[in-house]
Every structure is written in C-alpha cells, then in structure tokens.
Amino acid sequence: MESVFASQVSVSVVVPVFNTEQYLCECLSSLAKQHLGSLEVIVVIDASPDNAYQVATRFAQQSSLPIRIVNLDKNVGLAQARNIGMSHAKGQYLGFLDSDDYVDENMYQHMFNLANEQQADWVSCGFSKFSDHGVECYAHQNISENTSVCNKLFRRSFILEHQISFPQGELFEDEVFSYMAELFAETAVHIDPPYYFYRHNQQGICRRAGAxxxxxxxxxxxxxxxxxxxxxxxxxxxxxxxxxxxxxxxxxxxxxxxxxxxxxxxxxxxxxxxxxxxxxxxxxxxxxxxxxxxxxxxxxxxxxxxxxxxxxxxxxxxxxx
Structure with a gap:
C-alpha cells in the first residue's frame, strides 16, 4: 500500500516489523506526532505471522502520516528488511525505528535541523531503555558504546555513495553499519537528549536467557x-x-x-x-x-x-x- 508523498521529503524512517503487532500502534503513533512535517515512513512487514500487516494498514488509512507498506511474502530477517526499506526511501536523511520501540515527538525535527546546520553525514542522540522495572537514560558519544542505528539520522546520499548496508543473516548488524558510517564520515554530531525509547525485551533474539x-x-x-x-x-x-x-x-x-x-x-x-x-x-x-x-x-x-x-x-x- 502507498500513500501520496510530499515532493520534498526531509526524513525517511524505516520500520521493520516481525511479530510485534501489540507494540506497532504505539510505534507508529510516535511518528505521527513528529513536529517535522516532511517525514515519510516505510513499514516493512517481514512475513510477520501475526496481524501486523492489518494493524499497519488500518493505521495508514486513519492517519495523515505518509506511510508506505512493503509486505514481504518471505521472512528475510532484520538486516535485509532494513535494506529493502532503504531502497524505497526518498528522504534527504534516513532513520530507523524498531517496531517495539517509539520516539520523542521532537526527535526527527531536532536532529534534521542540526544535521542541516552542521552539514553532517550523520547525527545521533541519547536513548532511554525502558521495561517494567523503570527507565534508564544513556548518552554515549564514543562509537564503541553507540552502535545502534535507531538513535541516528544518516544522510542518504552519504549512505549510497559509500554503499553502506546491513549484512544479511547476521546478528549485530547495527554495529557493522554504524562503524562503517563512523569511519567514512567527514562530519558526525552527537546530542545528549534521550529521544529514542528502547524497549528492553527479554525474549529478543540477543537477550534470551542462555543465548x-x-x-x-x-x-x-x-x-x-x-x-x-x-x-x-x-x-x-x-x-x-x-x-x-x-x-x-x-x-x-x-x-x-x-x-x-x-x-x-x-x-x-x-x-x-x-x-x-x-x-x-x-x-x-x-x-x-x-x-x-x-x-x-x-x-x-x-x-x-x-x-x-x-x-x-x-x-x-x-x-x-
């Protein structure tokens, strides 16, 4: 499904979805509340076995937020789902949001404005990790402590120029992407506000007990x-x-x-x-x-x-x- 997109898109946000229908509305709602008007959202349904496609479709129909839904017939994994989402992006900058997380309403406007002012190849912000036990805030500037792609905006022409993509079929795909961006970048900027809200999911592939x-x-x-x-x-x-x-x-x-x-x-x-x-x-x-x-x-x-x-x-x- 496609919506009508503005001719000039500032930020494209890629949202890969697999088995997270219970969180998807909260995730997309946080994007609909963004103060940055020229925002597009690309939802990649990675052959999710739940009702995520129906949830995303219903949200797109009821929201004025420009949403493109890419519904995959075969599960390709997080890395390739993000790569597919990037291939549909039109924005000057690229962002990534995991479908069980959400973002502050000021995140993309603040980061896009800063990226433009500084002519940055990428910008990162702090993030908050939340669970039933509370919230913890982090603001790491060193790339070794700041490898997630979800608290960042990347200039799309920079990503294309250096052919940076997510390695298929591997864990820690964020790390490879972020390090490549760090090492190629001429200008990178970090701000401390914890705009990204990361859900600490004990059942995640990298967090299950014994993993x-x-x-x-x-x-x-x-x-x-x-x-x-x-x-x-x-x-x-x-x-x-x-x-x-x-x-x-x-x-x-x-x-x-x-x-x-x-x-x-x-x-x-x-x-x-x-x-x-x-x-x-x-x-x-x-x-x-x-x-x-x-x-x-x-x-x-x-x-x-x-x-x-x-x-x-x-x-x-x-x-x-």
Whole structure:
C-alpha cells in the first residue's frame, strides 16, 4: 500500500516489523506526532505471522502520516528488511525505528535541523531503555558504546555513495553499519537528549536467557566480516585505532557473559588473530592507553590470569563447561 508523498521529503524512517503487532500502534503513533512535517515512513512487514500487516494498514488509512507498506511474502530477517526499506526511501536523511520501540515527538525535527546546520553525514542522540522495572537514560558519544542505528539520522546520499548496508543473516548488524558510517564520515554530531525509547525485551533474539554462546559466535562472524569490509574499502590503516578498540572491548566484555571457558578462549584467540592479520597494533600509539586495548594486551597471552579475572567477574560456574 502507498500513500501520496510530499515532493520534498526531509526524513525517511524505516520500520521493520516481525511479530510485534501489540507494540506497532504505539510505534507508529510516535511518528505521527513528529513536529517535522516532511517525514515519510516505510513499514516493512517481514512475513510477520501475526496481524501486523492489518494493524499497519488500518493505521495508514486513519492517519495523515505518509506511510508506505512493503509486505514481504518471505521472512528475510532484520538486516535485509532494513535494506529493502532503504531502497524505497526518498528522504534527504534516513532513520530507523524498531517496531517495539517509539520516539520523542521532537526527535526527527531536532536532529534534521542540526544535521542541516552542521552539514553532517550523520547525527545521533541519547536513548532511554525502558521495561517494567523503570527507565534508564544513556548518552554515549564514543562509537564503541553507540552502535545502534535507531538513535541516528544518516544522510542518504552519504549512505549510497559509500554503499553502506546491513549484512544479511547476521546478528549485530547495527554495529557493522554504524562503524562503517563512523569511519567514512567527514562530519558526525552527537546530542545528549534521550529521544529514542528502547524497549528492553527479554525474549529478543540477543537477550534470551542462555543465548550468550550464540551471541558470542554470531559476534565473531559479524566482526570477521566487518574487518574484511574495512580492508576492501581501503579504510585500513586509517581505521586501525577504532577497530583495535572495538575488538579489544568486545573480547574483554565477554568475561561477563555466561559462556564456557573454552568458548571464551576461542573468542580471545580469534580477536588476537584479527589484530595480527590486519596489523592493528601498528596504528596510532595513543589508543594503547585505552582501557580495553591495554587490558587485552596485558592478559591475552596469560591464560591463568584471565581465568582468575573470569572467576572474579562472577562466572565461575561457566568456567569448566
């Protein structure tokens, strides 16, 4: 289904939908309340088994918000659903909104105006994570802490020029997209207001209990592909400091997960392999002072010490599985 779109669209927001009909109206309503008038919404129904298509169609019929609904016959996953949505976009800037989340009514107007003023390739804002237990606000400027695409606006011509897309069939697709945008960008701007409201869903694919091992190996696949793309794009060695920080940070944070000692060592050895393969330690010496880089350098070859750190992290029950 298509609505009549304004000739000049400032922002296109892609909303991929799968099995979230109970949240979809709240999500779309937050877009209908935006103060930015020249906004289009592209809803990609990813062969959702619920009534999401009917909910989206009914909302589009009753709302003045320009909504295009793309109804897929086959489930393609979040990454490809976003790519398909991007292919339909007409806006000067691109935004992404997950269908179980919502946004503040000022988000896109504020960020679009700022992007125009600064001639930014992308802009990010803070976000709020909410659940039945309350709300927590975050405002990370460092890209390693700010990898979600949903709290950002990307200049569409910039995305097209550098052929940035979401890697199909992988978890952590946001991370690859955001890092590519960070490393290609000439100007990026961050603002602190937590305009994006992220629903903490314990049943999400990356948050289900016992999913840490799956996440670990999915991250290995995603990061391996990302490093290949960095090399192919000729961004290395310029991007070496950021890549080194990212790899070391992820390796160190695995100490807090519920994976076995064997799986943890696999991840650390894989990280060291990537660092050596792409000669990341030959980059900017200043990154060596980074907490995660220095910690990884100190402990990666001292497995006995890593074992003790693992126990201190409170994961002793998973150390010998």
């Amino acid at each position: 840490d091992k799956h996440r670990l190996y999915a991250r290995m696949s995603s990061i391996g592909d990302f490093m290949q793309r960095m090399e192919q794009s000729e961004l290395l060695p310029k991007a070496a400091p950021q890549c080194l920080e990212m790899l070391c940070r992820h390796a160190y944070l695995q100490l807090r997960t519920q994976v076995s000692w064997f799986d943890l060592l696999c991840y650390w050895r894989f990280t060291q392999h990537l660092i050596e393969k792409y000669q990341l330690n030959n980059g900017d010496a200043s990154v060596q002072d980074n907490y995660f880089v220095s910690s990884f350098s100190k402990w990666h070859s001292r497995e006995w010490a890593l074992w003790l750190i693992r126990i201190r992290a409170g994961r002793a029950n998973y150390a010998v599985e």
